[in-house]
Amino acid sequence: QSVLTQPPSVSAAPGQKVTISCSGGRFNIGNNYVCWYRQLPGEAPKVVIYENDKRPSGISDRFSGSKSGTSATLAITGLQTGDEADYYCGTWDSNLGIGVFGGGTKLTVL
Amino acid sequence: QVTLRESGPVLVKPTETLTLTCTVSGFSLSNAGMGVSWIRQPPGKALEWLAHVFSNDEKASGASLRSRLTISKDTSRGQVVLTMTNMDPADTATYFCARKRDRATDFDQWGQGTLVTVS
Numbered sequence: 761q762s763v764l765t766q767p768p769s770v771s772a773a774p775g776q777k778v779t780i781s782c783s784g785g786r787f788n789i790g791n792n793y794v795c796w797y798r799q800l801p802g803e804a805p806k807v808v809i810y811e812n813d814k815r816p817s818g819i820s821d822r823f824s825g826s827k828s829g830t831s832a833t834l835a836i837t838g839l840q841t842g843d844e845a846d847y848y849c850g851t852w853d854s855n856l857g858i859g860v861f862g863g864g865t866k867l868t869v870l
Numbered sequence: 871q872v873t874l875r876e877s878g879p880v881l882v883k884p885t886e887t888l889t890l891t892c893t894v895s896g897f898s899l900s901n902a903g904m905g906v907s908w909i910r911q912p913p914g915k916a917l918e919w920l921a922h923v924f925s926n927d928e929k930a931s932g933a934s935l936r937s938r939l940t941i942s943k944d945t946s947r948g949q950v951v952l953t954m955t956n957m958d959p960a961d962t963a964t965y966f967c968a969r970k971r972d973r974a975t976d977f978d979q980w981g982q983g984t985l986v987t988v989s
Binding site: 792793794795797803804805806807810811816848850851852856857858859862863 | 907909916917918919922930931932933966968970974975976977978980981982983
């Protein structure tokens, strides 16, 4: 069972907006930056959002992140079929001194 | 260009010890602030963080597996080694190594992963 909680799946039509939530606790999300990863089948995860709301170079501005308290949200606008992937949130737990991930959310673009 | 590459056995028997090596290039393990974690993913399941070695050689690992895990680094070789004892079929997974700056919370570079089957 993952430390951070994500919905198992979300779906939306092309062109629409989708949000993925990530819920944690005081010592992980509450005290640390959140990162979001996209993972395509058979590939390693790749950062799409870091430090709550920053996009690495090469990541579309359709991707945005936010954090409030002990929860974080990834938003993807203008959905494309190429956005279909598994998305994971992650951070560090400063009380336990360990890395933590969410259980992953499968995004389907209908 | 930063790369990380995992290597090790693809098949281990139950009760055996697994040794995986992560070879890095494009950055140095002796650089202040650069650390490497091991993360695994059972088939069809979520990511699970396992262990981390910081730039100052401090280590961290998850409580549930701590008794079975050892992480170490050889800075001169640019390698981070993970050993996991008493392997079980439930440990079948793709094992990734990934880079994290000491003060960061994100893993900014990942290896391609290596699938280890315990059978």
